Amino acid sequence: xxxxxxxAVRFESVQKSYDGETLVVKNLNLDIARGxxxxxxxxxxxxxTTCLMMLAGFEPATHGEIFLNDRPINNVPPHKRxxxxxxxxxxxxxxxxxxxxxxxxxxxxGMDKAEQEKKVKRALEMVELGSFGxxxxxxxxxxxxxxxxxxxxLVFDPELVLMDEPLGALDKQLxxxxxxxxxxxxxxxxxxxxxxxHDQTEALTMSDRVAVFNDGxxxxxxxxxxxxxEPQNSFVAQFIGENNKLTGEVTEVNGKECRxxxxxxxELVADAVNISGVGGKTxxxxxxxxxxxxxxxxxxxxxxxxxxxxxxxxxHIRVRMKVAGNDEFIVKVRNRGERWDLKKGQMHKIGWAxxxxxxxxxxx
Numbered sequence: 001x002x003x004x005x006x007x008a009v010r011f012e013s014v015q016k017s018y019d020g021e022t023l024v025v026k027n028l029n030l031d032i033a034r035g036x037x038x039x040x041x042x043x044x045x046x047x048x049t050t051c052l053m054m055l056a057g058f059e060p061a062t063h064g065e066i067f068l069n070d071r072p073i074n075n076v077p078p079h080k081r082x083x084x085x086x087x088x089x090x091x092x093x094x095x096x097x098x099x100x101x102x103x104x105x106x107x108x109x110g111m112d113k114a115e116q117e118k119k120v121k122r123a124l125e126m127v128e129l130g131s132f133g134x135x136x137x138x139x140x141x142x143x144x145x146x147x148x149x150x151x152x153x154l155v156f157d158p159e160l161v162l163m164d165e166p167l168g169a170l171d172k173q174l175x176x177x178x179x180x181x182x183x184x185x186x187x188x189x190x191x192x193x194x195x196x197x198h199d200q201t202e203a204l205t206m207s208d209r210v211a212v213f214n215d216g217x218x219x220x221x222x223x224x225x226x227x228x229x230e231p232q233n234s235f236v237a238q239f240i241g242e243n244n245k246l247t248g249e250v251t252e253v254n255g256k257e258c259r260x261x262x263x264x265x266x267e268l269v270a271d272a273v274n275i276s277g278v279g280g281k282t283x284x285x286x287x288x289x290x291x292x293x294x295x296x297x298x299x300x301x302x303x304x305x306x307x308x309x310x311x312x313x314x315x316h317i318r319v320r321m322k323v324a325g326n327d328e329f330i331v332k333v334r335n336r337g338e339r340w341d342l343k344k345g346q347m348h349k350i351g352w353a354x355x356x357x358x359x360x361x362x363x364x
Contacts, residue, residue, distance in 0.1 A: 006033070006034055006070075007031040007032060007033060007034070007067070007070070008032055008033060008034040008035075008036070008068070008069060008159065008160060008192040009030075009031070009032040009055065009066070009067065009068060009160065009192070009194065010030070010031050010032075010066070010067040010070075011028045011029060011030040011031075011051070011055075011064065011066055012029060012064050012065045012066075012067070013027055013028075013029060013063065013064040013065070014027070014028040014029075014051075014054065014061050014063065014064035014065070014066060015027055015028070015061065015062050015063040015064055016047070016050050016051075016054060016059065016061060016062050016216075017062045023062075023216055024045075024047050024050050024216050025047040025050050025051055025054075025216045026047075026215075026216040026217050027064075027217075028047075028051065028064070028218065030211065030218065030221070032192060032194060033192075034159075034192055035190045035191070035192055036192055036193075036208050036209065037183070037186050037192075037193045037195065037206060037207050037208045037209075038192075038193070038194050038195070038207060038208065038209050038210075038211065039194075039195045039196070039197060039202075039203040039206065039207040039209075039210045039211070040052065040194065040195070040196045040197075040211050040213060041196075041197060041198065041199075041200060041203040041210050041211065041212050041213065041239075042198065042212060042213030042214055042239075043198060043214065043239070044198065046213040046214050046215065046216070047213050047215070047216040047217075048196050048198075048211075048213045049164060049165075049196050051196075051213075052162055052164055052194060052196045054066060055083070055162060055194065056078055056081070056083060056085060056162055057073070057076065057077060057078035057081050057083075058078060060074070061074055068081060068083075068160065069159065079108070082156075082158055082159065082160075083158055083160045083161070083162055084152075084153030084154055084156070084158040084160070084161040084162070084191075085153055085161070085162050085163075085164070086146075086149050086150055086153045086161065086162070086163040086164070086166045087149070087164050087165075087166065088164060088165040088166055088167075088168045088169055089169070090137070090145045090146060090148070090149045091149065092137040092145060092148060092149060092152075093137075094136065094137050094138060095136075096136070096137075097133060097134050097135060097136055098124070098129065098132050098133050098134070098135050098136070098137070098140070098148050099120050099124070099133035099134065101137070101148060101152055102119075102120045102123055102124065102133075102148070102151055102152050102155050103116045103117075103120050103155075104152075105152060105155060105156045106119060106120070106155060106156055109156060111156075119155050119156070119157075120133065120155060121133075123151040123152070123154055123155040124151060126151060126154065126185060126188075126189075127147040127148070127150055127151045127181070127185070128147070129144060129147055129148065129151070132144065132148075142169060142170055142171075142174065143170060143174045143177070143178060146166060146167065146169075146170065146178060147178075147181070149166070150166070150182065150185065154185070154189065154191065158191065159191065159192060160191070160192045160193075160194070161191055161192070161193050161194075162193075162194050162195075162196075163182075163193060163194070163195045163196065164196045165196060165197055165198070166178075166182075166195075167179065167197075167199075167202065168197075168199075175202075176205075179202055179205050179206055180205075182206065183205070183206045186206075195207070200239060200240050200241065203224065204224040204227070204228065204240070205224075207223075207224055208223065209221060209222060209223055209224075210222065210223075210224055210227050212227065212235075212236050212239060212240070214235050214239075219232070219233060219235050219236050220232045220233070220236045227240050228240055228241055230273070230358075231273075231285060231358065231360065232273065232274060232360075233274060233360050233361045234283040234285060234360045234361055237283075237285035237358065237360060238285075241287065242287070242288050242330060242332075243285050243286070243287060243288075244284075244285070244286040244287075244288060244291075244323075244326070244329050244330060245283055245284065245285060245286075245326075246260075246262055246268070246283070246284040246286070246323075246324060246326060247262070247263075247281065247282070247283050247284070248260040248261050248262040248263065248268070248281070248282060248284065249261050249279065249280070249281060249282070250272075250275055250276075250277065250278050250279065250280050250281075250282050250359065251267070251278065252278065253272060253275070253277065253278055256271065256272055257269055257270065257271065257272055257354055258270055258272040258275060258282075258359050260282055260284060260359055262324045262325070263324075263325060264324050264325050266303055266324045268284065268301050268303075268357060269300045269301060269354040269357070270282075270284055270354055270357040270358065270359040271354060271355050271356075271357060271358050271359065272359050273358045273359060273360055274359070274360050274361050275359050275360075275361075282359045282360065282361070283359075283360045283361065284357055284358065284359055284360070285357075285358040285360055286352060286356060286357050286358070287356065288318075288330040288331055288332040289316075289332040290352050290353070290356035291331045291332075291350050291351070291352045292350065292351055292352065293319075293331065293333060293342065293348055293349075293350055294349055294350065294351045298351065299351030299352055299353060300351075300352075300353055300354045301351055301352050301353070301354065301357060302349055302350070302351040303323055303324060303349070303350060303351075304323075304347050304348070304349055304350075305321035305322060305323040305329060305331075305347070305348055305349075305350050306321060306322040306323075306345070306346070306347055307319060307320075307321055307342055307343065307344050307345060307346045307347075307348060308320045308321055308322055308327060308344065309344065310342060310343075310344060312335075314335065315334070315335055316332045316333060316334050316335055317332075317333045317335060317342075318330060318331075318332055319331040319332075319333060319342060321348075321350070323350070331350060
């Protein structure tokens, strides 16, 4: 990400309440760079869609100011913001052909017929639907309709495109295909995209940065790899990817590492990411793929685990174990084509490095 592009969108101390009492967005300060693909990710009710609706102009901000290219837009009506929108339900006009659907935003802007045709043709080719202009939406598959919706959002060359759960209605395979297509369109055009989803795989796949929302607050704003590898609190660690959670008490802090005692007396060495100090409670986050079933003494952390369940998933075996009183402890073991000798009911030693074991915020 280049830092010299300037902010395409800026939220300054933005709050939103629907009832005058409860804030669904709490004091949001966020800069989105020109040409950036930023995803707002979070569970239902976290405030992400409300932020998108305020940016689009469909909801007023209760407090604070939203800027588009350094221009305040709180009082600018939606149709004058020059923003492209893609919704989950496509919102195509059923009585119009695909070409007419795409031409509509251009007609509204008073563009002449020849220019309309040129832009419609280019937009259809961009989403690989060049020969579909005469069809009506009902004659298209769900994936094709969604491509038309994307093309319509881009046809008038907006500087900003907002996408609200646009792939939610598609099946898994088509959804994954569309993720890559939208990502490639973004890379080719350099348009700024703000994308809302509750699907963390989608966010990690497509985004330059991801803003993880919970309870109206951005919990972490980072590149996808940083979000996954270096969660700043236990909510982010749990929400992004699969994660083993162990709780304990910090007994020692040594530079960037700390020692944590679990309720059963097990002691672990962890990366001290976000702790309150010796004597404080902490949540340990540990990714299942970072754990090894080990016959030797090669890891800082080694514990015994009881194998509760084995699930063969092709590229890896998912092992559910009982570890330190937690019987939902997951280990992902890569399938290297060797004979598999773990069995249900066996005790096995497992281990992992301290750097892969993140001590996060205090827990009640």
